[in-house]
Amino acid sequence: MTLLSLAHVTCQYAQHVVFENLSFDIAAGELICLLGPSGCGKTTALRAIAGFEPITQGIIRLQDRILSKPQQMLAPEQRQIGMVFQDYALFPHLTVLDNVRFGLRTLPRAERLARARHFLAVVGLSDYAQRYPHELSGGQQQRVALARALAPQPAMLLLDEPFSNLDVDLRERLSVEVRDILKNQGITALLVTHDQHEAFALSDKIGVMSAGQIVQWDTAFTIYHHPANRFVANFIGQSALIRGQRLPNGRVMTELGEITVAAVENTCNGQWLDVLIRPDDVVIDPHGSLHASIEQRAFKGADTLYTLRLPSGDRVYCLLPSQPHYALNEVLTLRLVDREWVAFAVD
């Protein structure tokens, strides 16, 4: 069942159109992430849904209620939408408990207290109820902000780069934790971020945005392994593009061998294609037929990302367990994994 729907929405600041004709639906219980580079319009989309920005075309609905249409905006506090911001936005002079209780003013006193305590327990902070925000770590503050947003039991939650002030390790851990909390609570949520690891960890589906448009809407797995276009291929994960030529048998001949690629629109025999090779597409195999020398390596703890130079001078990436640790300039014997490859036509 669709909970939130944006249909043909345009949003602009004076004459500057941030996006036009933006449409997507979010089903009840889904965790969706808008992911895209800085300036592509993610935050503006979130602010339009939250009721902080007017729209000049289209319609935004939450179930059967109209939230926004041109010249008509439901006030943010009437939308039944909770917000979690990048900077936590906690009240510094209120305790953790009072921060969570703050949005429940319409409830009877005892119920406010019980509800606030319940949501502090949901985010694992019951023991911190009497502390002040400055006595908490960044991750704890963000969990208080989450409890505060959940306490009024909104119809859905919007999260604006919620983990970007946290260090990388904590960011990934908290993303997974928050996903569990939201799933356990059955909350529908829309997150915006430019951090793909955050998006991967938290969301059921990702809408990749570029210049005000959604260019792919799918699971993280599909977006990573089957990007819809070159922009998505380059923006998500590490990618190498290897030139190949379509053969009469429909397969593609590349320096890495003859491979089968997924359908590419408007291609014919002899056409040049760029085949996407991910770091996990290349594996060490003593019986493999590929040889490449190590040009660079980036140690990542459990794995190492190697930049490999092929005989032609083209490069591919290869992610391997960090042991054994191969040396720079060492020549590795490799093969490609068995898969249907994604390719893009060369203009």
Ligand SMILES: Nc1ncnc2c1ncn2[C@@H]1O[C@H](COP(=O)(O)OP(=O)(O)OP(=O)(O)O)[C@@H](O)[C@H]1O
């Ligand atoms: N209040 C504003 N007035 C005018 N232009 C704005 C305003 N806010 C944002 N913009 C412009 O609108 C465009 C989209 O901004 P937006 O903040 O939605 O992007 P974003 O994808 O969320 O970027 P980031 O990841 O950097 O937050 C940008 O070109 C930005 O400069």
